[in-house]
Structure formats: structure tokens, C-alpha cells
Amino acid sequence: MENDVQKKQEERKHPGVERVYKNDQIAIYWEPSLCIHVGNCFRGLPKVFDPQARPWVAVDADTADRIARVVETCPTGALHYERLDGGTQESIPAETTIDARPNGPLFIHGPLKIIEVGGHVIREDTRAALCRCGHSENKPFCDGTHRLIGFKTTK
Numbered sequence: 001m002e003n004d005v006q007k008k009q010e011e012r013k014h015p016g017v018e019r020v021y022k023n024d025q026i027a028i029y030w031e032p033s034l035c036i037h038v039g040n041c042f043r044g045l046p047k048v049f050d051p052q053a054r055p056w057v058a059v060d061a062d063t064a065d066r067i068a069r070v071v072e073t074c075p076t077g078a079l080h081y082e083r084l085d086g087g088t089q090e091s092i093p094a095e096t097t098i099d100a101r102p103n104g105p106l107f108i109h110g111p112l113k114i115i116e117v118g119g120h121v122i123r124e125d126t127r128a129a130l131c132r133c134g135h136s137e138n139k140p141f142c143d144g145t146h147r148l149i150g151f152k153t154t155k
């Protein structure tokens with residue numbers, strides 16, 4: 001019973017997970033529909049995150065600690081991890097902050113819950129990128145279209 005509840009919560013937290021890369025220390029969850037190719041992952045640990053390789057995540061190429069720190073820099077929530085070795089899980093900041101990116105989306109960091117009409121929870125997370133150009137095909141999330149249309153927030 002408890003497992004069912006946990007599974008439901010996990011599905012709600014990561015509704016679009018398509019891939020899991022794991023070893024004994026860490027599982028990395030990947031939700032491609034949320035990735036806008038910011039590149040923090042492959043700039044942070046290019047041996048682990050290589051978009052040209054298959055699989056693109058080499059979970060054994062570095063330590064679980066270092067991989068976890070880089071996953072936490074993914075601003076969209078496309079990447080998450082779960083420590084399987086008793087290591088520290090991602091911490092939840094006490095406050096939620098919104099970073100309005102120049103010519104781009106709103107990066108949200110902190111406890112967040114996105115609900116739609118009727119109260120259905122479509123996302124509960126600690127990282128997300130929300131569209132503010134109005135042209136994303138994946139609203140309320142940014143899908144990178146702001147770059148294609150040359151969205152400008154300043155003159």
C-alpha cells in the first residue's frame with residue numbers, strides 16, 4: 001500500500017521520465033520534453049553528459065557526488081537524481097526564487113507546484129523553466145522556441 005502511494009507520488013513528480021541511467025550509487029532521471037539545451041550538464045561534466053553519445057549519460061564516468069551536483073544545476077528539471085547509496089538527496093530550498101532570464105524563460109528554483117483548472121497537479125518539483133515569450137508548444141514550460149523567434153526582453 002505504502003509502495004503504491006510512493007509510486008503515485010513519484011509519477012507525479014517526474015511525469016515525463018523517459019530514461020533512467022543508474023548504477024549502484026545513483027539513478028539519473030531524464031525528461032527530454034523539459035530540456036531546452038541550456039547545456040549546464042554537458043559543460044559541467046562532459047564525460048558524463050554527452051549529447052552525441054548513446055546512451056548520452058555515462059553514469060559510471062564520474063562519482064555520484066559530482067554527478068549529483070551537476071544535475072542540480074539543470075534549471076528546467078529535465079534531469080533529476082536519486083542516491084541509491086545513502087548519499088545526500090537533492091535538498092529543497094526554504095524559499096522559491098524566480099530568475100527572469102534575459103530574452104528567455106523564468107527559471108524557478110524552490111518548492112513549486114503547478115496546477116491547472118480543476119486542481120490537477122501537472123508538476124511538483126524544485127526546478128522548472130516557464131515560458132514567458134508565449135510561443136512554447138509545451139506551456140507552461142519553456143521549450144526553447146524563444147530562441148527561434150528572437151524573443152527580446154530588453155531593447
Ligand code: SF4
Nearest residue numbers: 035037038039041074
Ligand atoms: S542542463 Fe538540463 S536543460 Fe540544460 S541541456 Fe542539460 S538536461 Fe537539458
Ligand code: FES
Nearest residue numbers: 131132133142145
Ligand atoms: S520563453 Fe522559452 S519558449 Fe517561451
